[in-house]
Amino acid sequence: MSLLWAKRSFCQRLSNQTKEQARSSSEGRSQCTSRVGKLKHPRCREGLLLGVTVDPSQSRHLKLEIRVQVKKEIYFKKALVDSGATGNCVDVQLVRAWGIPCIEKKNPEIIQAVDGKLLTGGPVTLQTIPLSMICEDKILRKNHEKKIILDVIHAPQYGIILGLPWLTHHIPEINWAERQIVFSSALCNEQCLQKNQVPKVCNSNTATAAEKETQLPKQYSSYKDVFDEKGAETLPPHRSYDCQIDLAPGATLPNCRVYALSEHENQHLRKYLDQFLENGFIRPSKSPAASPLFFVPKANGELRTCIDYRGLNKVTIKNKYPLPLIPVLLEQVKRAKIYTKLDLRGAYHLVGMREGDEWKTAFKTRYGLFEYTVMPFGLCNAPAAFQFFLNDVLREYLDIFAIVYIDDILIYSDNENEHVQHVKKILAALRKHHL
Known part of the structure; x- marks a missing residue:
C-alpha cells in the first residue's frame, strides 16, 4: 500500500527524524505510520490522503464499471473505488481523450509522495465540470446516476478514482470479498437509482392496451386492472x-x-x-x-x-x-x-x-x-x-x-x-x- 499525500501548501516544519523515517527503505511500515501520524499535526490539517494500492496485476482492486456522459457522448470505463482516497480524481490523459471541459480550482493542491518527492504532473489546478456518471447496481438491477466533479491528476494506471467524498455521499454497501457494490442508502433510492427495463407489463408506456393484455400471463388476466x-x-x-x-x-x-x-x-x-x-x-x-x-x-x-x-x-x-x-x-x-x-x-x-x-x-x-x-x-x-x-x-x-x-x-x-x-x-x- 503506497500512500499519496496532497495538500494545499507544503508543511515545511517536519522534524529531521520524520524525514529520515520517510526515506528509509528498510522500514516500509514505519514510513506510512510516520507520515499518516503527521497528518494529525495542526499545521497539516488541510492535508488530503489518497490511498492507492501498488499492485501490477491490480487483481486486488475494487473496480466499478461506469459510463460518463461528456456533452452528447457516452464513454465507458472501470473506475477504482478507493476508500483511502479523500478525493475523486480523473487522469489528465483521459480528460484530453474524452474532451472533458475543465475549470480552474479555487485552491490548487500539491501532490506529494510519502518520501516527500513531488509526483509527476505538478500541482492539481484543474477540475472537471459536473459530469453525469452512471453505473449499474447488479444486485438491485437498477442504474445509478449522479453528477460528479473530478480533480484532474496524473494517474494513467487508474483513469478514474472514486474516493471518500463519493463513498460518504452515497454510503454504498460493499462486499469487498466479492467485489460487489449495492446502492441501498435513502439518498440513492430517492435521487440516483433508475429502474432498468423489466417485463413490459409493468413498465411499457408505448404498448397498446391489446398488447399489454397479451403481455400479461393468462393466469393473472383477472388482475389486469392492477396493471x-x-x-x-x-x-x-x-x-x-x-x-x-x-x-x-x-x-x-x-x-x-x-x-x-x-x-x-x-x-x-x-x-x-x-x-x-x-x-x-x-x-x-x-x-x-x-x-x-x-x-x-x-x-x-x-x-x-x-x-x-x-x-x-x-x-x-x-x-x-x-x-x-x-x-x-x-x-x-x-x-x-x-x-x-x-x-x-x-x-x-x-x-x-x-x-x-x-x-x-x-x-x-x-x-x-x-x-x-x-x-x-x-x-x-x-x-x-x-x-x-x-x-x-x-x-x-x-x-x-x-x-x-x-x-x-x-x-x-x-x-x-x-x-x-x-x-x-x-x-x-x-x-x-x-x-
Whole structure:
C-alpha cells in the first residue's frame, strides 16, 4: 500500500527524524505510520490522503464499471473505488481523450509522495465540470446516476478514482470479498437509482392496451386492472399511511431563489406542472416555506424533476422506521426456484400527504409557488414512510413468500404452481389498497 499525500501548501516544519523515517527503505511500515501520524499535526490539517494500492496485476482492486456522459457522448470505463482516497480524481490523459471541459480550482493542491518527492504532473489546478456518471447496481438491477466533479491528476494506471467524498455521499454497501457494490442508502433510492427495463407489463408506456393484455400471463388476466397505468395517475385517498412532516421546535423555515432553467427545461417544467395539476398531485400554494426545483438528465436523455428539500429535511424530525438490509434479503431468497418482481408505478405518489402538511412541501418556480398533495421524492422520511406502508399492506406474506424493499416487491417460490398462487395473493392485496 503506497500512500499519496496532497495538500494545499507544503508543511515545511517536519522534524529531521520524520524525514529520515520517510526515506528509509528498510522500514516500509514505519514510513506510512510516520507520515499518516503527521497528518494529525495542526499545521497539516488541510492535508488530503489518497490511498492507492501498488499492485501490477491490480487483481486486488475494487473496480466499478461506469459510463460518463461528456456533452452528447457516452464513454465507458472501470473506475477504482478507493476508500483511502479523500478525493475523486480523473487522469489528465483521459480528460484530453474524452474532451472533458475543465475549470480552474479555487485552491490548487500539491501532490506529494510519502518520501516527500513531488509526483509527476505538478500541482492539481484543474477540475472537471459536473459530469453525469452512471453505473449499474447488479444486485438491485437498477442504474445509478449522479453528477460528479473530478480533480484532474496524473494517474494513467487508474483513469478514474472514486474516493471518500463519493463513498460518504452515497454510503454504498460493499462486499469487498466479492467485489460487489449495492446502492441501498435513502439518498440513492430517492435521487440516483433508475429502474432498468423489466417485463413490459409493468413498465411499457408505448404498448397498446391489446398488447399489454397479451403481455400479461393468462393466469393473472383477472388482475389486469392492477396493471392499469391510469391507477398511478389517480389521487390516492387520505389514510393512516399518509406522509407526515413534523418540524423541530423553533425551526427556521426554508426559503430559496428561483433556479434559472434552459428553454428546454422550462418546456419540460410546464408539462410537469400541467400534468400534476390535472392529476391533483400538486396545487397552487401560499406557503411561507419554499424549496427550489431543478432538473437532471437521465441516461436516455430525458429530464428528471428534482426538488431540493435539504433545507426542509434539516429541520424535519426524522422517522426512524428501518429499511431492510439488502444482504439479509438476498440470503433469504437464494434457495427459491422461481421469482416474480413487481415495481409499483408512481411509487411515492401512491401515498398522500397528511392533511395540513402539504404547505411544507412547497416548491418555487418561475410560474409560481406550488405544494404537493402526494408524497414527493426527496423528503428525508419518504423511504421510511413507504417501507412502512408496503410492509403493513403485505404483512401476512412477508418473509413467507415475499420481500419488500421500498417500492420493489419480490415474490419467491419453490415451484411454478405454488408461485402462481403466491403472485395472486400479492396482486389481490395491492388491488385492495388501490396500488
